[in-house]
Amino acid sequence: MLRTNGHAQHHETSRSWNLLVFSVGGRRLAVRTLEVGGISQWHESIPVSGRTPFVSGVVRLNQIVLPVFDLAAALQRTVQGTSLLCLRMKHSLGDLAVCIDEEIPVLQTLDRSMIQPYRDRDVPAEGSYAHGQEEVPILSVSRLGMGVW
Numbered sequence: 300m301l302r303t304n305g306h307a308q309h310h311e312t313s314r315s316w317n318l319l320v321f322s323v324g325g326r327r328l329a330v331r332t333l334e335v336g337g338i339s340q341w342h343e344s345i346p347v348s349g350r351t352p353f354v355s356g357v358v359r360l361n362q363i364v365l366p367v368f369d370l371a372a373a374l375q376r377t378v379q380g381t382s383l384l385c386l387r388m389k390h391s392l393g394d395l396a397v398c399i400d401e402e403i404p405v406l407q408t409l410d411r412s413m414i415q416p417y418r419d420r421d422v423p424a425e426g427s428y429a430h431g432q433e434e435v436p437i438l439s440v441s442r443l444g445m446g447v448w
Contacts, residue, residue, distance in 0.1 A: 324376025
């Protein structure tokens with residue numbers, strides 16, 4: 300029989316981050332898998348007006364309607380492909396739909412030591428990592444649509 304020493308056990312924080320890597324307008328981006336609600340085929344969105352930056356419309360996914368965050372417009376890019384994909388992200392105010400390139404996203408696990416601060420301010424980021432000569436930002440989903448990054 301195993302016994303503990305009577306002290307509360309300390310849970311070690313994870314030494315790695317699980318990421319989903321995708322592209323928008325040919326630009327590689329990543330998001331933590333905990334913030335991903337799913338990936339499906341993109342369906343045309345219905346435009347709506349509002350004051351939330353880059354929320355351009357709504358899209359219906361099965362029985363739910365989600366606001367569309369236009370990440371391509373925020374990056375001043377155009378999504379690429381004929382079979383675009385819908386990335387569902389878990390935002391603190393509710394899920395968002397983001398149209399991404401047709402290139403199939405990939406899962407990647409990175410040791411936390413490989414994650415560096417993101418130098419640019421073109422997207423809200425929790426950090427970044429190097430992929431060859433490219434710096435890939437890890438999106439901060441909770442800051443999307445929250446004004447100036």
